Amino acid sequence: MIAAESYSLQDEIIAAATVLREGGVVAFPTETVYGLGAEISNSSAVRRVFEIKKRPADHPLIVHFADASRLNHWAREVPEQALRLAELLWPGPLTLILPRSRHVPANVTGGQDTVGLRVPDHPVALALLHELGPERAVAAPSANRFGRISPTTAAHVKAELGDAVDMILDGGPCRIGLESTIVGFEGKSPVILRPGTIPMEELAEILGETLVLPPPMARTVRVPGALASHYAPATPLELWRSELLWQRALELEADGWRVAVVTWSPKNWSQRGGAKNKNVVHFSMPAEPVSYGRQLYASLRQLDSERLDRLLVEIPPAGSAWAAIADRLRRASGTPSEELQSGAGIALQAR
Template identity: 55%
Template sequence: MNEQIARAAALLRAGELVAFPTETVYGLGADASNPQAVAKIFAAKGRPADHPLIVHIAGVDKLDAWAREVPDAARALAAAFWPGPLTLILKRSGLVPDAVTGGQDTVGLRVPNHPLALALLAEFGGGVAAPSANRFGRISPTTAAHVRAELGDAVPLVVDGGPCAVGIESTIVDLSRGAPVVLRPGAISADDIMRVLGSAPEEATSGESPRVSGSLAAHYAPSSSLRLVVAAELEAAAQDALAQGLRVAVLCRCSQPFAAAELVWHTAPDDPAGYAHELYAALRQLDAIGPDLILVEAPPQEPAWRAVADRLARAARGSGEQDET
């Protein structure tokens, strides 16, 4: 067995935190059945106590241990997409403490598609509650170095599994109230879900859905101010900001049209999967430079770009704010 995995499982059993890789982003994990251990996640992240966590499980066979009601649609989606970037919201079982759910009667469950995550879950033997391994509201980490830079000694162990393959958080589908409802877009699209269930999932409506990870209006945000700009206006926006004496960073799917001393330009992939894979690492790289403004080309208004558009819109709303804890 991998020595890292053995140590990580031992730390989880002892009620400690472990950061570990998944195919989406790095998670900050604790024993999901231990409220005291789960509380350490909230303390390390500065996360509000009513903001629920996702429980990572080793396989579909663990589903009934953590959920008391599992509709046929949930089983079909789990069979189709697990291990993978899909979280199912279900009625929680008695095994799930309030600390994980924020006091709600539902729980988010997922089987991650990363060999080290699966090895850790198998060795640990229980569920691991894990949000992204970063300060609350900030850019999610997609490498072990991101976790260490942001959380430092707050995490006893960071399991290094290399860069995350998907790069953005899982799709969240609520199945706790009947018809499936997408609460957070991700790599598993509404069309993917429709192909399995035979009908399209509903869209979330505010005020009626369970609270879930990543659903706040401001999230995934850099410390620098971030503004979304349509492609046709991007060059002019950069020129205008530079004329005001600002240090400017740009994230765009096009090549750099001009050079300037106070301008850093990052060209991103032109396909949605490639863009998502690089998004958080690119935002972290640009934010670390310390610009006055990050300009990001608004993504295409197409279904394939929906998850990326969601993350960027929330990042723009939360950007420029300083941590309070």
């Protein structure tokens, strides 16, 4: 078992495990985002997770457990490729979609015969799962309202869900800040069902073959975070190429709107006329994908609190290192993937 950082934190972990065993709902940290968990065999607790999030009953949860050696306990069949990924990447930000075993209730999987399985790489999450024991697991989505921004701190969970959660286990800010990579096995070929921070090149090297990201209409399995609109702030968000970003900002400002311009590229903001404008706020993000991903959700939450009329976000660079960020921003804006790939500016109606 991975030791907790302090005695007081260990007490909190033991208390959280007790809450889960007794049918409660606990928010807990992982390396990706905070999860909203119920003990997998407790149907009423699992139902509360859906109710707290306002999540559709057919939208599956991810099963978190403590040790990759228990994969065959939760999955009915484990292809050799899945076993190889688990051995090399767990604990870590990887979810495998596999046929569910009899130990996984159908209400956890949204009625599907497949289940998302993951061993998180966070000392508090692992300590909690070990405390529960090898026969138990935690079914959990992210600890936020359905379709909204995932939380990366305990404070985010408290602000959004409040007292609806029985306990919030604080493990500090999430190290990665973006949800896990989801890999499925449709037919005999592995496919990426949701991009994450594991490089596609690394997955391909482990498996000895190229993985594909199938178009939404071609997918036969429902997975978390795959809806056209997801990870969305309350403030409507638009994606624009850098050369059109400031023009759009000044157009909206001329109509009396308060807007934030979110950039990653090192453009001179003052020369574009924005610095003189009190209704146009510039928010600079890192030009490096790991740091950008870690800060993304916290930054969107901060901007949401500013009571702006619109968020204008610079389209991220092309390439696999930015794939997860592009995916989250596309869904946060409701932008079709083909339009994002074309680099066109996307102007949305207020939601």
